[in-house]
Amino acid sequence: MQKIILAKTGNEAMALAMKQVNPDVVAAYPITPATEIVQIFSQYVADGEVKTEFVAVESEHSAMSACIGSCAAGARTMTGTSSQGLALMYEMIYIAAGLRLPIVMADVNRALSAPINIHCDHSDSMGCRDAGWVHIFSENAQEAYDSMIQAVRIAEHKDVRLPVMVTTDGFIISHGMERIDTLPDAEVQNFIGKYDPLMHLLDVKKPFTIGAINLTDYYFEHRRAMVDAQNNSLKVIKEVGAEFGKKFDTGYGLIEKYQLDDAEVAIVALGSTCGTAKVVIDQLRAKGVKAGLLKIRVFRPFPTEEIAKALENIKTVAVLDRSDSVGGFGGPVFTEIRSALYGSAKRPQIAGFVYGLGGREIDMEQIEGLFMDLKAGKVKADSVSYLGVRE
Amino acid sequence: MANLKELAARGDKFTGGHRACAGCGASIVARQALLAAGDKPVVVTCATGCLEVVSTIFPYTAWDVPFIHSAFENSAATISGVEAAYKSLHRQGTVKEDIRFLAFGGDGGTYDIGLQALSGAMERGHNMLYICYDNQAYMNTGIQRSSATPRGSSTTTSPNGKKIPGKIQFRKNLTEIMAAHGIPYVAQSVVGNWSDFTKKVEKALAKGGPAFIAVLQPCRLGWGYPPELTAELGRLAVETNFWPLYEVEDGRYKLNATPKERKPIGEWMFQQERFRHLKKPEHQSIIDDIQKDIDARWEQLNKKCSL
Ligand SMILES: Cc1ncc(C[n+]2csc(CCOP(=O)(O)OP(=O)(O)O)c2C)c(N)n1
Ligand code: SF4
Ligand SMILES: [Mg+2]
Numbered sequence: 001m002q003k004i005i006l007a008k009t010g011n012e013a014m015a016l017a018m019k020q021v022n023p024d025v026v027a028a029y030p031i032t033p034a035t036e037i038v039q040i041f042s043q044y045v046a047d048g049e050v051k052t053e054f055v056a057v058e059s060e061h062s063a064m065s066a067c068i069g070s071c072a073a074g075a076r077t078m079t080g081t082s083s084q085g086l087a088l089m090y091e092m093i094y095i096a097a098g099l100r101l102p103i104v105m106a107d108v109n110r111a112l113s114a115p116i117n118i119h120c121d122h123s124d125s126m127g128c129r130d131a132g133w134v135h136i137f138s139e140n141a142q143e144a145y146d147s148m149i150q151a152v153r154i155a156e157h158k159d160v161r162l163p164v165m166v167t168t169d170g171f172i173i174s175h176g177m178e179r180i181d182t183l184p185d186a187e188v189q190n191f192i193g194k195y196d197p198l199m200h201l202l203d204v205k206k207p208f209t210i211g212a213i214n215l216t217d218y219y220f221e222h223r224r225a226m227v228d229a230q231n232n233s234l235k236v237i238k239e240v241g242a243e244f245g246k247k248f249d250t251g252y253g254l255i256e257k258y259q260l261d262d263a264e265v266a267i268v269a270l271g272s273t274c275g276t277a278k279v280v281i282d283q284l285r286a287k288g289v290k291a292g293l294l295k296i297r298v299f300r301p302f303p304t305e306e307i308a309k310a311l312e313n314i315k316t317v318a319v320l321d322r323s324d325s326v327g328g329f330g331g332p333v334f335t336e337i338r339s340a341l342y343g344s345a346k347r348p349q350i351a352g353f354v355y356g357l358g359g360r361e362i363d364m365e366q367i368e369g370l371f372m373d374l375k376a377g378k379v380k381a382d383s384v385s386y387l388g389v390r391e
Numbered sequence: 392m393a394n395l396k397e398l399a400a401r402g403d404k405f406t407g408g409h410r411a412c413a414g415c416g417a418s419i420v421a422r423q424a425l426l427a428a429g430d431k432p433v434v435v436t437c438a439t440g441c442l443e444v445v446s447t448i449f450p451y452t453a454w455d456v457p458f459i460h461s462a463f464e465n466s467a468a469t470i471s472g473v474e475a476a477y478k479s480l481h482r483q484g485t486v487k488e489d490i491r492f493l494a495f496g497g498d499g500g501t502y503d504i505g506l507q508a509l510s511g512a513m514e515r516g517h518n519m520l521y522i523c524y525d526n527q528a529y530m531n532t533g534i535q536r537s538s539a540t541p542r543g544s545s546t547t548t549s550p551n552g553k554k555i556p557g558k559i560q561f562r563k564n565l566t567e568i569m570a571a572h573g574i575p576y577v578a579q580s581v582v583g584n585w586s587d588f589t590k591k592v593e594k595a596l597a598k599g600g601p602a603f604i605a606v607l608q609p610c611r612l613g614w615g616y617p618p619e620l621t622a623e624l625g626r627l628a629v630e631t632n633f634w635p636l637y638e639v640e641d642g643r644y645k646l647n648a649t650p651k652e653r654k655p656i657g658e659w660m661f662q663q664e665r666f667r668h669l670k671k672p673e674h675q676s677i678i679d680d681i682q683k684d685i686d687a688r689w690e691q692l693n694k695k696c697s698l
Pocket of ligand 3: 497498499524525526527528529530
């Protein structure tokens, strides 16, 4: 199969993936740095390039509410947002997952107010990490494009039936132009197949109630079933990623190991920082420093076992968090990993680093410095520090 | 319009066994609306509030139509999504039926927290009927004031106290706000006048495009009266001109009922516990104020209807 090579920003790549998925309904509201996704998609609608019914809602709360209505009515449904938009949706984010609706959303990660800021950090999507959505991070525009397509399959899988958010780093990926390999429309359509809901509201001959009140006698069981669906999705995400690889050459898993197996010192990161780290690792390896990276692609469901296994032979690990859990001990990635490692017989020393809040740049020198500190034993185990901030 | 015999022959789509208070007006609104829809397939949503809570206690449901509840402030947005899905799937030929979309919301879910979502949905022009069952307070959470609560009413967040005798402000006129959206159909109806309500639901559903009906719904618990008076208090609200029955069809105002003789507002208010404190002579000026406000609004409405 011939891939089509294009120059695209992350936003353009995600909008293109949405066009090729050709959803029945998109309901969305603009916000920097995700606005372009909505704008580009509106143009596809205006030009008749998609069959989608586009609902230009009056707020993100209504965007997710309309997506919930639409998906429950049996329509393949997508949306996109960022930061304050996701925060405004928060109530409906939980409801989308609780009603087991396979909505796919692009979230361009941006810092939360206050102070108001438009640049990247992960606090927006991390703020809804317990809502029941599958969270997939992207290292670059290529991954964002590929993951948006896979997300449809993951969300709609009968053992999952959960909403999925695919995220990119605001501006760094969303506005950075890259060379990406894209697929012909027909290949995307073949890959995702048809949406076949168990039941839906427009099936008027088979009326049912969705969103009923559950009291002490049923609520817990319904939430428990959602945990099973999250756990099931671990396997489904891997299967879909492998099938994508078989068909289109680039496979995907839950995590990615880069020079990790024989590494003495390693960092764990999400998103675009992984790309920067890979370059630093290549340079350090050339100098004989055994540095490695564990990239987490899927943050929910958290790949606990794979991560514990991947890190078991490393001496010291620095976990990078692009958001903070204020008042907790370390950011969300750090606390998850520390908890994942607790049960391992062999486990590395780990330290947490919160970095890059509000788009604060992380450069190669900083990452190299971190590796050298790890190697020199200068990083205190079980500590949390702030990287690149004026203290 | 379907007559009483025909309506009685139609099966209930909002069925008994729900947990509403005896004499609840909200369940009457739901039942009559679905009876009026008749054989036309409808998909229904309802905002969080008394009507939704009493009718969908899992694993039971009173709704014999496809029904979705998602949250409190977004009934209009939720049904927009359902309707958008319908447009898309109908266009693609996967859904064949001619389906109507119906959203319910209480006064809290409509006048207050859901006003933005409602306004947005109406402006976008979804093919939907929004019915606000207006019982003039947040009943589900224990009778708190809303912007639909009338002046003088004692609620749990505008209680009658030693210094302040109930709610100070007059109610918001949501029906006029909806009329200002320029949508094809806006109306006021009341529990206690089944033929007026049935006619309006039929008209709204037949019209196509967005439609809005505000139904005044006596609530025996929040208003404080014996359950058998529900319909009577609805009718009295009309006969006192407190709640005129009118409609705005394609921009034209029409009064649907003119009381032979306007009854004084006290006849309606003093059958209800929530106004009882105003019987004290020192509060006569409040009653006078309320009466003046009703008369002024009535006059304004009549002007619009005679244009
Ligand atoms: C966002 C949000 N805020 C508050 C509530 C709590 N709440 C549930 S129903 C309700 C009041 C409903 O009042 P109304 O819309 O008038 O309906 P009624 O109960 O009177 O029928 C409130 C405040 C909620 N469910 N969601
Ligand atoms: S409190 Fe009022 S609205 Fe709620 S169920 Fe009882 S009578 Fe009906
Ligand atoms: Mg109410």
